[in-house]
Amino acid sequence: TQLLEQSPQFLSIQEGENLTVYCNSSSVFSSLQWYRQEPGEGPVLLVTVVTGGEVKKLKRLTFQFGDARKDSSLHITAAQPGDTGLYLCAGVYNFNKFYFGSGTKLNVKP
């Protein structure tokens, strides 16, 4: 059983489209991180959110942490082929323990 559920699992869109990826749990997390992973490499951190209701922007990426700290979303505006990759959310539970979602595989076609 996954502590963190990510949706959708796969997403294939055209360049220029917008998309949202969701990360949901029934547990409260003390913080939540989003990572991006490319084939054959380890994940790389995009952002950490800590406060319920927090919104962070990173160029065309917008991250939101739910008010109850149980869910998060990643929104990409005007997706580009360089955004292609596996997006993972990771919740910190009971301090020190990271739980990762199953990931969203994004393919942006030129």
Place this chain on the structure above:
Amino acid sequence: NAGVTQTPKFRVLKTGQSMTLLCAQDMNHEYMYWYRQDPGMGLRLIHYSVGEGTTAKGEVPDGYNVSRLKKQNFLLGLESAAPSQTSVYFCASSYDGQLYEQYFGPGTRLTVT
């Protein structure tokens, strides 16, 4: 700085064989982690360490042992490999266990036949 390095990069084992995966970091991080990544399962925490000489169980610890004798190294051992342990193994390190980035190594692809 090399960051986080893992050896070996690839390994094929027969059922019942043993091996040790080595993770090394040069960032003076206190926290280190071992994960496995399987298709459709994301990353699952095997064991972690909050400092030299300490280890703790993660989400899927059975069949694995770890040691952190030196701050910069975190070893993952498989005493008797099973086909269910075929996976990609990632090591990560972090300044703390909550807010700071986890830096990941390049992974070790292990196949158990």
